[in-house]
Amino acid sequence: MTPVELALDTQLVLVLAGVVAAIAAPPRLRSLLAGVLSALLGLAGVLTGAWALAGRHGVVELPTALSLGPVTLDPTPLGGFFMVVAGAVGAVAAVFAIGYASGPAASRTSWVALAVFLGAMQLVPAAGDLVSFLLMWELMALASTVLVLTEHAGRAEVRTAALWYAAMTHLSFVLVLLGFTVLAHAGGGIDWASMSRVDPTSRTAAVAFLLLVAGFATKAGVVPVHVWLPRAHPAAPSHVSAVMSAAMVKMGVYGVLLVSIRLMPGGPAWWGAVVVGLGAVSAVYGILQASVASDLKRLLGYSTTENIGLIFLALGTALILRAHQVSAAGDAALLACLLLVASHAAFKATLFLGAGSVLHATGERDLDRMGGLVSRLPVTATAFGIGALGAAALPVTAGFVAEWTLLQAVIHGGRPHDRMVAVTMPIAVSVVALTAGLALVTFVKAYGIAFLARARSDGAAQAHEASPSMRAAMLIAACVVLILGLVPGALAQAAARAVGLPAGSAVTQVGFTHLGARLEPLAVLVLVGVMVTAVALIAKAAARKVPRREVELAWGGGGVRASARMQYTATSYAEPLTRVFDDALRPERDVVVTHAGESRYLVERVQFHQHVVDLVEDRMYRPMLTLVERLGVAGRRLQNGSIHRYLAYSFFALVVVLVVVAL
Amino acid sequence: MSETTYTQLLQLSAGLLLLCAVLIVWRRSLGAHIRLLAVQGWALAGLVAVLGLHEHSAELLWVSVLVATLKGVVLPAVLARATASDRTRAREETPLINTTAALLAVSFLTMLAYLVSRPVLALGSTAAVAAVPVGMAMALFGFLVLSTRRHAVSQLIGFLLLDNGIATVAFLTAGGVPLVVELGVSLDVLLVVLILRVLTSRIRTEYGDADLDDMTELRD
Structure with a gap:
């Protein structure tokens, strides 16, 4: 038995153990036992993925009652990469859930569904043939639907969200099934090897590609099939949103990679253009909606759409450039795609867990009612801050490395004088630039309004820090964001191995010799550190010559006891953006003015209500x-x-x- | 019995069956329906008897006696009792399609029956096979009556017409049915009619009418 087989068997055993623990354990111990087993399940997934990435082989066949033969698990390096991502997110989320789960989220059903969900999700990329893939895919969809429904008894919007989610996830399944059926028919078999015999330039391949991309894009939450995403995330418990957003939507990306890189490499350039188009629209639309959202989890959900958009953009760029034989930039774009997958998994898990901790502490999801949490929830604030840095793609985080790589690829990709490349690359650059800017605004808002300034509600004022397991989970996730940002070479090497590219990077750097580009985050950190120290010293020296000033609170009218209602809120912070993008967002505004008595000029009360709908x-x-x-x-x-x-x-x-x- | 007599008797009974079926569609009075059904029952019994005589089968003769008793006497009597209690409404007042349209439909259905039976007719040129379309047409008429008449008793009549059609086809193609099977089928039909008869009177006491269009609550 090879290590991969052993690890796969361990995962299956752990899923069963998790299910049994969730059902049989007494209520007091249920969360602890099931949570630990689910976390171990995640670690087993990471281990399996790592071995598969290292090139080890192993096949596990599970006999089933189906007439189609056994379920075959046979992870490849590409699948291994996604197994590591899914396993790591699952492990962290399970640890978080030990302390977080309460009420319906700590019920038997919920823990059973979580164990099945994590197990199925880790095994989707390990599937060795079509039937196994679809079986795991559907099991993942089913278990996640149950998890979205967790709080159905108390909140009506949970039921609506679950309905949307179930409908869209079924649409995704049907499209994927149709696409693979076309492919299997053309290739003459349901194993990956037969399907990869299909000629990628044929018309059949084009039909299959379009169906599959549509199906996988629905799972990934790409515009215009993203509608389930901003609904399901606020509805689900936070650890579930973290897994769904950080790992499950990546299975859609895995699907597209499976089709375009592994099964039908060398497809025509328009395949790439389709993927780039989907990605660009999603990225801009997602971040625009996120920037004006004031529900924290909805904001994070839209931000997921944005990041998936960037991932699709990178993948599409890679497909276009490879079709035009611009291999150096094409390889960089493919690498960027996987780096974005890993970095998004890390920071989005951190952010959702942070949002869960805030929800747990204050009972609020509305940013307009938070504030001042940095002093009451220091650990959550630190973790969320690091996650927000990552989401805004600022240096020393994983997000920065990934977006830098993507920009390198699109900037260096525009060299050949082909019309499609010449048009696509500048558009891609501008989309990435606009997205990066809006992401910065969005996460400055999310962090600033939620954690800084003063509390805007009683819930926020009486917040309490999370339990040890939640804090541990958030800090681990935040550390991963930093480590991937500071020492990105190892990840870049793994990603290169996953898609069969030569590893061009050392441990501490990401480099592309053909493009003449190299990024050493540690060096950047040292440089920035030196510069900041120098500026600080100079400022201090200069300050000696100027008399000291007392600065009182602005807007306090001379007094310091300004009301918390005089602060910026999430809505008012995003107001300029709402104005600039008025045509794209179409917010519904409602201003009700109540006059004092008969007076036309004296106003007793003004009510302002704004609602941004998803166009x-x-x-x-x-x-x-x-x-x-x-x-x-x-x-x-x-x-x-x-x-x-x-x-x-x-x-x-x-x-x-x-x-x-x-x- | 000579071959010519056999053929003529067979064609006579088949013609009588079809004629009764058409008349049932034409007439609206429930009393007339029941009388026609009785005549049709006797015609069916006659058909079976002719077949039995031709094939020298004592069993078929017994079957014909059974058919005559059930379809010629018992069932019409049961139906007559169902209508007897309500003399005033013993008419099909407003069928869903008027008589002209119904007769047109009948001619169309007869044509259809002959068209559909072509493969059966191609099997042989005996007189029995040639009469098969009549059975088919009767079954279709029965269905037509079922779906266009409003009165509950009309439904029963349609059902019996359908059953007569099926029985005709069975006798003509299979050259008769074993006595046991015929006995079973007859008892089934009798039971169905009795149950529906009870149901009809229950409907009438419940709704004061036996118009099925008043009963549209049974859904969702």
Whole structure:
């Protein structure tokens, strides 16, 4: 038995153990036992992935009751990379859940679903043939739907969110199934080897590619099929949102990589253009919605759409450039895609766990009612801050390394004089630039409004720091963000191995000799440190000559006891953005002025209400839903309870069949 | 019995069956329906008897006696009792399609029956096979009556017409059914009619009418 086989078997055993512990353990010990087992399951996934990445092989076959043969698990290096990501996120989230889960989230159902969810998600990239892949995929979807429904009893919006999620996830499954069916038919078999025999330039391959990309994009939350994402994340418990956002949507990315890199490498350039288009729209739309959102988890959900957009952008760039034989920049873009996957997993897990801790401490998800949490929740604030740095792609974090690599790829990709490349690359650069800027605004808002200034509600004022397991989980996740940012070489090497590229980076740096670009975050850190010290020393020296000034609170009117309501809120901070992007966001504003008595000039009260709707949902899905509903109502007329009508149906059917037979 | 007599008797009974079926669709009075059904039952019994005589089968003759008793006497009597209690409403007042349209439909269905039976007709040129379309047409008429009449008793009549059609086809193609099977089928039909008859009177006491269109609550 090879190490990979042993690790795969361990995962299966741990899933079973987690399920048994969740069902059989007494309620007091349930969270601890099931949580520890789920965390171990995640670690086993990391181990399996790491071995697979190192090039070890191992096949595990599980007999099933299906007529299609056993479930085959046979991880490749590419699958191994995604197993590491999924396992690591799962482990951290499980540790967090030990302290976080309470009420319905600590129920038997919820823990069973979590164990199954984590197990299935880790095994999706390990699947060795189509049936195993689809089985694990559907198991993952099913378990996550149960988890989204956790708090269905108390909150009506959870039920709506779960309905959206279930519908979209089924759409995704159907599209993926159709796509693979086309591919399997053309290739003559349901194992990956037969499917990879399909000629990527054929029309069949194009149909399969479009269906599969649509299906996987739905799972990944790409615009315009992202609608489930900003709903499901606020509805689910935070550790579940963390896993869904940081790891599960990546399975969609894995799917697209599987199709475009492993099964059908060398597809035409327009495949890349499709993926770039989806990615660019998602990135800009996602971050725009995130920047004006004031529900913290909704904000993070939209930010996921943005990051998935960047990942798709990187992948599409790689496909275009490879099709045009610009291999150096193409390889860099592919590497950027995987770096973005890993860095997003790290910082988004941190952020969602941080949001969970804030929710746990204050009972608030609305940024406009938070504030001043930095002193009451120091650990959460630190972890969330590091995560926010990562999400804003600032140096010393993983996000910076990944976006830097992406920019290197798109900037160096525009050299050949091909029309498509010449048009796509500048657009890609501007999308990345706009996204980066808006991401900065978004996360300055998220961190600044939630953690700085004064408390805006009683909940925020009486917040308490999280339990030890939650703190540990958040700090581990935050450390990963920093480590991946400071020593990115190891990750870059792993990513290069996953897609079969030569490892061009040392441990401390990411470098592309063909592009003449090199990034050494530690050196950057030292440089910045030296510069900051120098500036600080100079400032101190200069300050000696100027008399000391007392600075009182601005807007305090000379007094220091300014009301917490005079501070910036998330809505007011984003107001300029709302104005600039008014056409793209179409916010609904409502101002109600109550006058004092008969006076036209004296105002007693002004109420301002702003609501930003999702335009895609409003313009694309609502009409569709209305139409379906109307068809449904019309369909009721077919069944009006009249016996004669039912008899007439069968009579007509009989006559029609007879006529057809007679003719 | 000579071959010519056999053929003529067979065609006579088949013609009588079809004629009764058409008349059932034409007439609206429930009393007329029941009388026609009785005649049709006797015609069916006659058909079976002719077949039995032709094939010298004592069993078929017994079957014909059974058919005559059940379809010619018992079932019409049961139906007559169902309508007897409510003389005023013993008519199909407003069928879903009017008589003209129904007769047109009947001619279309007869044509269809002949068209559909072509593969069966191609099997042989005996008189029995040639009469098969009549059975098919009767079954289709039965279905037509079921789906266009409102009165609960009309439904029963449609059902019996359908059953007569199926029985006709069975006798003509299989050259008769074993006595045990025929006995079973007949008892089934009798039971169904009795149950529906009880149900009809229950409907009438419950709703004061036997119009099935008043009963559209049974859904969702």
